[in-house]
Amino acid sequence: MMLSRRECEKILKNAQNSAGKSKLMDYTVVRDLSAIGYLGDYYVLTISYCYEEDEVVRDIKLFVKAMPQQSAELAKEEIFQKEAWLYDTLLRKMQTFSKIKWSADCVYTRNDLMVLEDIKLKGFKAAGSTELNEGHMQQLIKSVASFHAASLIYELQTKTNIGQTYGDHLQEITVASEIAWFTTGLSAVLAATRSLPQYQGNRELAFIDNELLSILGEIYEQVAPSKKYRNVLCHRDLWAGNIFFPPEKTGPALLIDFQTCRYTPPALDLSFSLYMNLGSRDRKKMEMKCIDLYHKHLIQNLSDFGLKELVIAKSELLESFEEFRLFGVVYRAVAATVVKVPTEFVTNDFKYVDRSNVILSYMKTNHEFRTYMEECCVDVMEMALARASM
Template identity: 25%
Template sequence: MEDSKNSNPRFLNHYITEEDVKIIVKKCDYSNDDVTIKYYTIENASSKMLGFLADYWRLKVIVSSDTIEENVLCFFIKAVSKTNAAKANMVKELNLFKKETFFYSILKEKMVVPGLKPWSAKFVTSLEEAMVLEDLDALHYKSCNKFLRFDTPHTLRALETLARFHAASIVLENKKSKVLGRPYILQNEFDQFLDKGGYKENDIWFQQCMTGALDAVKSFSKYATEKYIEKIENTWSNIWISALSLSNFSTKYKNVICHRDLWNNNIMFHYKKIGDSLFPDDCVIVDFQAVCCQPLAGDVMVLLYCNLDPTFREESMPMFLNHYYKELKIILETCNIFIDNIITERQFLESAEEQRLWGLIVCACLIPQFWIDDDLTTETFTDADQFKDIMSKDKGAFIKSIMEVNTDYREKVLEIFDEIVIKYCLPQLD
């Protein structure tokens, strides 16, 4: 192969070498000696933050050979931050990069189900502190506006994708069980990789989410009155910690590899035009650094709680649970697996009811960070000192400072916090 100089040598020095580019191209079956890398470019994936714990880039490589005049290869690169030490330290402390690399390079390869529509981007390769994926933007996938909650079509597509993802776990365990002649459980083989990340009682990030939310409730909630505040304060920690127990490996309900971070930015849709309107016709999920083995209903609840208007969520809950379960049933039947042997509909609905608290607490952890406009998000979370203070020192001050000046933020975040209060701290009010 021959190649030209990269147009962004600063990035080249930080993340990727010319040899890396050659390796990436070879991973795409362009390995013949007559293939020439004419040139390549690397640029920021967005001028705004796409996520909170990494840096994101797009790599475009133009190749040619004796048989092809020119072909454009597009890649998405997720890398450990080189510009924000606090982000990089959190990723390393929680082992997030190694965990996600393991998921893509090892576990996802084992979870391939022939004929099943993809539920995530294709993994190309990993570098020392970066991973390379197909560029979903080049395939016309995009995230929804994070300030517009999912409607019915988007929710149905997302649930179908989640069913495919979960089915892949079930099919793998079923296949391995037949080969081994005994029950095979993914958790038993990969428990060292499938840890809970920040969702642990003693984790500083989780503690800040919990205490920060309580600070906001005490300052802004209509329930923070003399009559109720003592009960709220006395029950708050136990409620949040009990949610963590719902994410444990269950001895009662079917466990699968769960995503556990299904907020807007991690769900991407493809659209088709019908008349003058665009409708979602496909969906994939991204960012698997939080994966863990737990009851499948937990992921369903995280998706619904993080992306739906609460009133719409409750009105539509039976329809969405039924749709997910039927989709999972259909997929498993194509693999000759009877869903009642995995989880009956009654068991699924019971588990979903239990997992409501898990979905609500995950949403309460995430919404204070993502219900912020892109400019403020970029300004706030790209500064290493501010990032560290918010994530590990005083998240409550951050939440309250925005609530004081942003009515929409206060309403949307507080409605989630108040749902915890009404349903779990003060159930007599529900």
């Protein structure tokens, strides 16, 4: 059995948080095949219990995320444990410095599993598409601002610097020069950019061959704590699949999957959210509105705790966002080489060795993919040219 009776008694107590004395009657753990994730196997835990005073049997359903059975990858174990640690320590404390709920309650963790409230039972749903509409973006921004504000308040109240104190726990897992899925993706983006008809002039080709990669490589510095801007705990993976929306249309979204968390300027989450969830046209239209809204919510969340003076200046936010656009642009292009192709393409060889040829030939045969990839590559090229002339 995955969980012992004693553990379930503990889980029941944590989940109820109530004064009433409850007695565990029974529990079952069933695999949930509707939830799909790279870093976990999912289960539904049903606990039957009753209160001593009335003997009525009640049920509580919880969501269990467990270490994947067939994974012997050491990296995956470390990543899983990073998230379990976050839920158990930082996120739980930070959520108390927030009047807005941005994360599901975690009631129990072990090195190999986490037990969380089942947010779907409360009517939370994923967006159902990879691009978000304006309403969804507003709900997301509300939660992100609240999450970041909680980070600022946590540091003040506990007199800790998250980056210094917990740096070992917040390791980089997706974007680094030694992380193969990313570097292989970067090479494929370069090859795709080089293949576009608008970049066949000698000047453009020379730029792509000699300068582009080192400019894009600046992204590696952007995922580390900044010496120039203020840092907060950032989620760093806010694409549509990691955001759940409440049944009411304006309530804050819930963020899930915290394993990519880093201590960086908030502009990193803003850049990621805008570039990963919107097409270029919609992003340009909504960008400033989203940043203004973020700043407004940040002030509001800090004011709720009488700490408005902790706010990050609007000028710093705008300046850092311009700098961290690079992250959004490059990440979107690299991610497209994996998430926008058929899953059967994504073999280990494709992921970790080379995917350029597959990407180039798929661009020739699939119009929709070509259009998306071209949009990503043009954004990359324009951003790189602008940075080169700075």
